[in-house]
Amino acid sequence: GKKVGVLALQGDVSEHVQAFEVALGGDGEVVPVRMPADLEGCDALAIPGGESTTLARLIAESGLREAIRSFEGGIFATCAGMVLVATEINDSRFEPLGIVDITIERNAFGRQRDSFEADLEVAGLDEPFHAVFIRAPMATAAGPDVEVIARIDEGIVAVRRGKHMVLSFHPELCGDLRLHRMFLEAL
């Protein structure tokens, strides 16, 4: 079975733990990651939604920045996690981790569409995915090694890069675990 770490510094950690426990179906384990040693033996790391400036500070303080940058497993990054793994963001208060070559606009949907839901066509899924966006980021550009798997009118909302999956919405909140399974299958 696979061992999935969930970054447990801030944000919707328990929802991610629960979703991966269900997706693994008893074959594997889910562990909280709070310090570099917690990543040992992990096949994957989930970086949850939350507040990306706070998360960036906590990642730096816990010594996890270099550990995550050199992590060889797959990264499942959602919402604030998408901001953190990017190479470029429209916010000078912190340096993203630079793991996936995407350019991110934080809080891309503004006040009127602060939070919304949409049925997305996602490459690799037969049926649309009901996606929940909460003060979501969006990618405005993606590098040549990045596969865009979903967009909405405004821009890119889901990508894959090797084993990594990066989503601007919250798949851990909707009870639909198809994206978790797709991610686990690619590890």
Ligand code: GLN
């Ligand atoms: N707007 C948040 C940020 O950029 C992300 C929101 C979320 O993770 N739900 O940090």
